[in-house]
Amino acid sequence: MKNMHVGVRVARQVRTAEHAVDQAMIEVCRLVQTALEGRVEARLAAEVGQDALANMVRGLSQLAEVRGAVIASHGELAQVADEHHVGWYMDGPREDKTGPGTTVPPFAIAA
Numbered sequence: 346m347k348n349m350h351v352g353v354r355v356a357r358q359v360r361t362a363e364h365a366v367d368q369a370m371i372e373v374c375r376l377v378q379t380a381l382e383g384r385v386e387a388r389l390a391a392e393v394g395q396d397a398l399a400n401m402v403r404g405l406s407q408l409a410e411v412r413g414a415v416i417a418s419h420g421e422l423a424q425v426a427d428e429h430h431v432g433w434y435m436d437g438p439r440e441d442k443t444g445p446g447t448t449v450p451p452f453a454i455a456a
Contacts, residue, residue, distance in 0.1 A: 353433055355422060366408060370409070
C-alpha cells in the first residue's frame, strides 16, 4: 500500500475531528442544562433567557449537521483510500461501528 504515512495521518485526524465535534456537542448540552438549572435556582420566569436558550439549541442542531458531514466524509475518504491504494490501517483498540443503522466502512480506524 502506497502513502501509508499519509493515510494514517488522515485517518487519525478524521477520528480526532469526529471526537472534537462530539465533545463540542456535549459542552453545548451542558451549557443548556446549566442555563436551565440556573434559571430555576434563581427563580426567574421561564421567558427569561429564552432567546439565548433558543440560540444554544440552534447551535446544537448545527453541530449535529457538522457531525453528519464529518461522518460522511469519513466514508468518502475510505473510498478515496481504496481507489488510490492509500494505506491507512492503524493498530490498537477499535471503536465499535456496528449497531442499528450503521455500516462498517473499510476506513474504520483506531488510535
